[in-house]
Amino acid sequence: MSYDVIIIGAGPAGIFTALELLRQGYAIDDDHRILLVEKGKAVEKRHCPKAEVGQCVSCKPNCAITTGFSGAGAFSDGKLSLSCEVGGELPNLIGEELAQELIDYTDTIYLEFGAAKEVEGITENEEIKEIRHNAIKAGLRLVDCPIRHLGTEKAQQLYYAIQQHLLDNGVEIRFNTECENLLIEDGVCKGVTLRDKDGCTDVAGNEIVIATGRRGADWLEHICAEHHIAHAPGTVDIGVRVECRNEVMEKVNRALYESKLIGYPKPWKNKVRTFCQNPGGFVAQENYDNDLAVVNGHSYKDKKSDNTNLAILVSHNFTEPFNQPIAYAQKVGELTNMLGAGHIMVQRYGDILDGKRTWQKELSRSNLRPTLKDAVAGDITAAMPYRAMTNIIEFIKMLDMVVPGFASPETLLYSPELKFYSNKVKMDENLDTNIRGLHCLGDSSGWTRGLMMASVMGVLMGRKLTEKK
Numbered sequence: 001m002s003y004d005v006i007i008i009g010a011g012p013a014g015i016f017t018a019l020e021l022l023r024q025g026y027a028i029d030d031d032h033r034i035l036l037v038e039k040g041k042a043v044e045k046r047h048c049p050k051a052e053v054g055q056c057v058s059c060k061p062n063c064a065i066t067t068g069f070s071g072a073g074a075f076s077d078g079k080l081s082l083s084c085e086v087g088g089e090l091p092n093l094i095g096e097e098l099a100q101e102l103i104d105y106t107d108t109i110y111l112e113f114g115a116a117k118e119v120e121g122i123t124e125n126e127e128i129k130e131i132r133h134n135a136i137k138a139g140l141r142l143v144d145c146p147i148r149h150l151g152t153e154k155a156q157q158l159y160y161a162i163q164q165h166l167l168d169n170g171v172e173i174r175f176n177t178e179c180e181n182l183l184i185e186d187g188v189c190k191g192v193t194l195r196d197k198d199g200c201t202d203v204a205g206n207e208i209v210i211a212t213g214r215r216g217a218d219w220l221e222h223i224c225a226e227h228h229i230a231h232a233p234g235t236v237d238i239g240v241r242v243e244c245r246n247e248v249m250e251k252v253n254r255a256l257y258e259s260k261l262i263g264y265p266k267p268w269k270n271k272v273r274t275f276c277q278n279p280g281g282f283v284a285q286e287n288y289d290n291d292l293a294v295v296n297g298h299s300y301k302d303k304k305s306d307n308t309n310l311a312i313l314v315s316h317n318f319t320e321p322f323n324q325p326i327a328y329a330q331k332v333g334e335l336t337n338m339l340g341a342g343h344i345m346v347q348r349y350g351d352i353l354d355g356k357r358t359w360q361k362e363l364s365r366s367n368l369r370p371t372l373k374d375a376v377a378g379d380i381t382a383a384m385p386y387r388a389m390t391n392i393i394e395f396i397k398m399l400d401m402v403v404p405g406f407a408s409p410e411t412l413l414y415s416p417e418l419k420f421y422s423n424k425v426k427m428d429e430n431l432d433t434n435i436r437g438l439h440c441l442g443d444s445s446g447w448t449r450g451l452m453m454a455s456v457m458g459v460l461m462g463r464k465l466t467e468k469k
Contacts, residue, residue, distance in 0.1 A: 003035045003172075005465060006192055006205035007181045010038035011071030012454040013442025014211035014459070016106065017160060018171050020462025024107075026469070028170035034205070035378050037194060038179040040068030043160045051197050055374040056285045056293065056343075063287035070159035071213045072286070073451050078150030078158075078299075079258065079276070080452045082107060082119065086145045086260060087441075088421075091277075094429050094460065101352055102456040107148065113165075114158045118300075120147040120257035127255040131402060135261060138401035143260040149303030182208065182438070184227050189438035207437055207465055211458065212444040215288060217420040218326050220444050230426040233322075234446040236329040237275075237419035239313035240380065241254040241283055241295040242396070245368055248384030248405040249308040253279040259310075263404065265394035268387060272395040275311040275419075280304030281355040283372035283414055295344045295372070295414045305371050311417050314391045326420050333416040336383040344416075345383075346375040348407025349396065352389075359376050366410045380415040421446050428466050430439070431457070439464075 005021065007014040017032055028034060039062060040046065046068040049057055084091045086101040091099040102440045111117065113348045123142070150158060167173060180200055183191040191204040212220055224231045252259045258277040265272060278299035286296050297309040318325050336345055347358045348366070358378035363370060381389050392413075400407035424446030431439045441447075441461055442454035 002204040002206075003033045005034045005207045005209065006203065007034070007036045007209045007211060008192065009071070009211040009213055009216060009442075009444065010036050010069045010173065011442060012073055012214040012451050013213075013444075013448070013458040014209065015070065015102065015159075015166070016109070016210055016455045016458025017211065017441065017461045017465070018166055019109065020459045021465060022166070022169050022171070024462060024466040026466060035205070036173045037071055037168065037177050037179060037192070038173065038175050040064070040175065042173075042175055043069040043156060043163050046156075049304070050285075054152045056287065058287055058291060065284070066215050066286050066288065069163050069173070070155070070465055071215070073155060073159065078152055078155035078451070080107065080110060080115070080148040080150065081450060082146040082148060082226060082452065083142055083144065087098070087450045088448035090447045090453055090457055093447060099456065102459055103452060106452065106455050106459050110148065110150075110158070113161045114154070115148055116154065118148075120149060122146045123364055125255065127251060131252060131255060131259070134402045136253070138263070138398040140261045140398055140402065143259065143262060145258075145260050149257065149299070149301070152298045153303075154301050160377065177189045179212075182223060182227060184435060185437075187258065187434075188436045207468070208459060209439045209441060210443040210444060211454075212418045212452075213289055214443045218289070218330075220425075221326055221423050224425065227252050227435065229438070230425065231423045231446070233318055234327055234421045234424040236316050236325040236421065237313035238316060238329055238332055238385070239307055239417045240295055240384075240392055241311050241414040241417045243283055243309040243368065243371065243414065244406060244408065246306055246308050249279065249403060252403055253308060259402075261399065263395055263398050265391055265398060268391065270387070270391050271315040272391050273313055274399075275313050277308065277310035279308045279309070281309050281371070283309050283370065283375070285372065285374075290330075291337075291342070292330060292336050292343060293344055294333055294380070295417050302315060303363070307368065307371055312392055312395055313417065313419060314388045316388075329418045329420060332383065332385060333418050336380065336416045339378055339383055340376040343374060343376040344372060344414055345378045345380050346370055346372070346412050346414045347378060347380045347412060348409060349407060349411040352381055352393065352413065353409075354395040368410045368412060370412060372414060375414055380413060384415060386390050419449070421449065430462055
């Protein structure tokens with residue numbers, strides 16, 4: 001069986017590749033077919049049992065939160081960043097003007113499938129001016145970025161509508177199916193080897209699109225090495241998920257909804273940034289391969305907590321001779337998991353400064369109660385690299401000048417928060433690799449970060465494939 005286009009991974013990049021092919025008039029018939037391969041389940045069958053049992057049960061073979069149709073997007077906070085300044089380095093590849101045009105176009109597609117019309121952070125008022133002024137005094141840069149918030153529960157409905165649209169228009173989707181390898185001969189990608197419950201099968205394709213997301217970053221790194229796909233070591237982000245009371249973040253939440261702040265704290269001046277701010281949100285656990293538990297944050301449209309959470313991430317860029325940034329970040333996560341007996345660890349900021357661990361009974365006496373109920377109180381500094389931990393502490397001090405009370409002794413830090421981006425695959429503006437017929441998209445390509453920019457790369461891929469026809 002042969003296909004015109006085989007897309008590996010039904011996250012935003014893969015979904016929007018198929019969607020844009022249809023929107024560009026791609027006619028599916030016996031000779032022209034699209035196959036979308038996803039190792040997880042259909043979006044309506046994705047279910048996390050934690051809601052019933054109260055704790056993570058480490059679902060096998062795949063975590064329902066990170067794997068399945070729409071990838072981590074279905075269970076994320078569902079924020080669409082509407083500025084090309086946010087979301088990775090795709091603008092460096094295709095140009096800022098085209099990147100912004102594609103964001104605007106992709107946003108209209110999200111609206112067609114049910115995204116909320118409201119956009120946060122588009123008004124420049126006195127509150128925002130004051131926040132920007134304080135950020136400048138603190139040595140931070142406030143990035144202007146309008147946000148369209150889907151909400152975790154609304155995102156699932158939206159992606160279900162897209163899934164059904166693809167199926168109704170002839171796109172074949174194989175769930176619970178994993179890509180084992182690529183079929184490459186004489187510098188040409190001619191297909192893939194797929195594995196499902198019945199075993200392995202070779203499937204031929206004219207154009208192969210890899211869009212495996214963060215979950216597939218490690219797999220793609222091995223594939224690139226095996227088949228000599230041109231790539232370079234990429235960035236990994238190592239950090240924490242911070243949680244504080246809504247009252248502390250009230251002004252920023254009201255004025256901006258999500259504050260995107262970037263700083264370069266002393267002494268090393270590594271890039272440190274805030275990411276994925278969730279007003280009234282909930283801290284959540286995600287499980288990656290090899291039983292790696294990482295922390296994330298969710299924000300619902302209709303269900304709210306008393307807390308706001310956000311990530312603080314330290315970017316790590318390694319130079320020769322080291323070329324295993326993903327493995328490095330995984331080791332940090334594994335060590336933290338070991339100390340937490342397989343759970344996410346949480347520690348109060350004041351305890352970190354005092355050089356002591358946090359005890360569970362101390363959390364129960366605080367004004368701030370953890371929204372991740374099964375997080376284990378402990379000492380995250382025993383696992384976090386010194387350089388990363390110092391950057392985080394100094395950045396929190398800088399943030400306290402913008403948001404007074406952020407550096408409160410009871411502020412909670414959860415670990416590990418890790419963002420794996422694939423080693424950056426070398427491609428041209430047409431998204432062609434050095435292997436003919438092979439393309440790599442989204443977070444797995446190392447070029448994007450987040451829902452919108454991954455979706456944008458899928459749209460661009462759909463257009464480039466259409467041009468080839």
